[in-house]
Amino acid sequence: MLVENPDGVSFGDERDDVLDHARAKGMKYEVFEDVDAPKRFRYSLVVHFSSGRDVRPTTIRPIGGRYLIEGSFETWKFLDTYAAVFRPQEKVIEAVTRSLAGNEVQVNKWVRQLPGVRFAEVDRQRRFGSESSRAQEDGLEGDDYYADYRDWKLELRHDECPYTVELSPMSRSLSGLFGGTLWDRSPTLKIHDVDTDRHDEALKIMETYASGLFFELDVRFGLPLGFMRRRSRNDPARIIVDADSQPVTLPRNNYAAPAVSLYTYARAATQTPLLEYLAYYQAIEFFFPSFWQADVMERVRQELRDPRFDKESDAQLTKLIGLAMQAGKSAPSERDQLCTTLNRCLSDDQLREFLQEDDERLEKLTKKDYLKDVAVLNLRGSARIGDQVADRVYDIRCRIVHGKENGGGRAEVLLPFGKEAERLAHDIEVIRFLAQKVIIAGSRGRLW
Helix, strand or coil, X not given: CECCCHHHCCCCCCHHHHHHHHHHXXXXXXXXXXXXXXXXXXXXXXXXXEECCEEEXXXXXXXXXXXXXXXCHHHCEECCCECEEEECCCCEXXXXXXXXXXXXXXXXXXXXXXXXXXXXXXXXHHHHCCHHHHHHHHCCCHHHHHHHCCEEEEEECCCCCCCEEEEECCCHHHHHHHCCCHHHHCCEEEXXXXXXXXXXXXXXXXXXXXXXXXXXXXXXXXXXXXXXXCCXXXXXXXXXXXXXXXXXXCCCECCCHHHHHHHHHHHCCCCCHHHHHHHHHHHXXXXXXXXXXXXXXXXXXXXXXXXXXXXCCHHHHHHHHHHHHHCCCCCCCHHHHHHHHHHHHCCHHHHHHHHHCCHHHHHHHCCCCCCCXXXXXXXXXXXXXXXXXXXXXXXXXXXXXXXXXXXXXXXXXXXXXXXXXXXXXXXXXXXXXXXXXXXXXXXXXXXX
């Protein structure tokens, strides 16, 4: 229940200071009362933070208020629906990360395994206050407590990049909002030297650099990271870090944001294989127009380079016009566009190497009727592997989005909870690999 006159309310903790500060700075706030709750939890304080054209009502915790006041929280801007704050006075963006496919408690552990991470012991009493109360709160004791919260930092910088990007434990400032929850176990992405006071510009910087970094962490180490939002989910994950892995670097490639967004969506849909598969397919499909036209342009270019080409020959000019018109065909086959895209982004040798990395994967993909009405791969035949893979990917896509109707010859639809949907695991590995390669090949220019 909303308290109409909150001036007489006393929380008996740091929220009193936060309320006084918010009132002094002219921030909107609300106090709610739950008459049935224990005395300690009877009142709750909600402060409205700026978030672009909107506001973000945020419940303030009983502890951590001093960190909010020290950080001048009245200047903070929440970025869109993310658990992310832009602090203009410090010129820093900080966003809570999450695993797109794993237990949130494990994210810190996985990220700390990355090459280039630097460690140092943290002064827990200075950072969080009483050690004993915090240890009891977390259910940790002795060495386990300190091992779980060892201070670490993965700092990424380059002389030509205007920003310093960092993965590290949650800052003291942000812990004033999210400390004491599972979120404070998750690393935060920090982008320093952000010289703007505009929400949309800060949001674009965060999304641009984060999407590139998270994509490359997934490609290189199998670590799918994303950002916490108002609602999030957890799924199992596995990180791949070799002893000879090179340190993490700032991303330079300017990846297509829509394609990376679809890829990230697929990474978060591990419990819904059909949705996951379609999202990867859509990430590839995003590049169909550019690679289809590029293929046609290359064929036209080859004709013009041929020393036998005669510009006075009507027959040869007609052939050239025919090639050029293919790029503008009203309805090129989707299967042909997929085939062209894959063959321009991957060689047969790359596909063969990937398919042969896992014996079980190769067995299932070359087994007849493992998936009904889906092309079977044959690496020993003369047919191009890229064409075979394209046929299989397209057949699965059609079985997901189309169904047999009145015996009309269409394959049966893949059902979300059917046995065949459970058999898609290896094909999902394949299309994830294809999406990675196509997104990389489709990158344009550099970030810096």
